[in-house]
Amino acid sequence: MVARLMRSFVRSLFLYILILIIVSYVGAGKVTPTEALSDSLAPATAISSPSKNSIVSGNVSVQAVANDNVDVAKLEIYADDSLLSTTNYATGSASVSATYYWDTRTSVDGFHTLSSKAFDSAGNIGTSSTEAMTVDNTPPQVVLTNPQTGSTVRRNSSISITANASDSSGIFSIAFLIDNQMVKTCYQTLSCQTTWLAFPRGVHTIGAIAVDRSPGANKSSTISTLTVK
Ligand SMILES: [Ca+2]
Numbered sequence: 001m002v003a004r005l006m007r008s009f010v011r012s013l014f015l016y017i018l019i020l021i022i023v024s025y026v027g028a029g030k031v032t033p034t035e036a037l038s039d040s041l042a043p044a045t046a047i048s049s050p051s052k053n054s055i056v057s058g059n060v061s062v063q064a065v066a067n068d069n070v071d072v073a074k075l076e077i078y079a080d081d082s083l084l085s086t087t088n089y090a091t092g093s094a095s096v097s098a099t100y101y102w103d104t105r106t107s108v109d110g111f112h113t114l115s116s117k118a119f120d121s122a123g124n125i126g127t128s129s130t131e132a133m134t135v136d137n138t139p140p141q142v143v144l145t146n147p148q149t150g151s152t153v154r155r156n157s158s159i160s161i162t163a164n165a166s167d168s169s170g171i172f173s174i175a176f177l178i179d180n181q182m183v184k185t186c187y188q189t190l191s192c193q194t195t196w197l198a199f200p201r202g203v204h205t206i207g208a209i210a211v212d213r214s215p216g217a218n219k220s221s222t223i224s225t226l227t228v229k
């Protein structure tokens, strides 16, 4: 009798302990089948090229990168708020990149932004920070300030040739050509000067070419004529 009671007590105690273990294990949220499969972490993404605050012109290679704890299913690239490209990836691609060739000539010159958006296969969305860019497809302005076109000078006189240039991206160079021969180049300056000994007699051409500091190296030129008598 006592032995049966003891066996019953031990069996009840064992069951009680077992239930306590199961309740505490599940209650603590250690592992449940649903949670083991879920993914609540959004992918991280960024514009990796061009670097922020770049001056861009012409065709620009825009690169975005993304990574996720499980996988990146899709990566989008945006200019301002317009979708430029969508790239899809195979299941299990945890680290990805995408490239889009952006023709900046389809955008007006000035301030623009680039950003990216990454989606994982669980539907989480990660958004990059917004990177500022300046589009410059406009050639510089250049003016030959001396000599005045159409003027006449004496043979063997010393002629000062001067030009000014300006551009929203800055000036890379100003070059002078006399009768299509390069005679002088000034760099990183808005004005350039050289001296020419007027020779021989006849009509000569004096040209100035300015190049801006955009990656596309936009350029402008102007030409004057000068008669040496
Ligand atoms: Ca994820």
Ligand SMILES: [Ca+2]
Pocket (backbone or CB within 6 Å): 136, 137, 138, 139, 140, 167, 168, 169, 212, 213, 214, 218
């Ligand atoms: Ca420019």
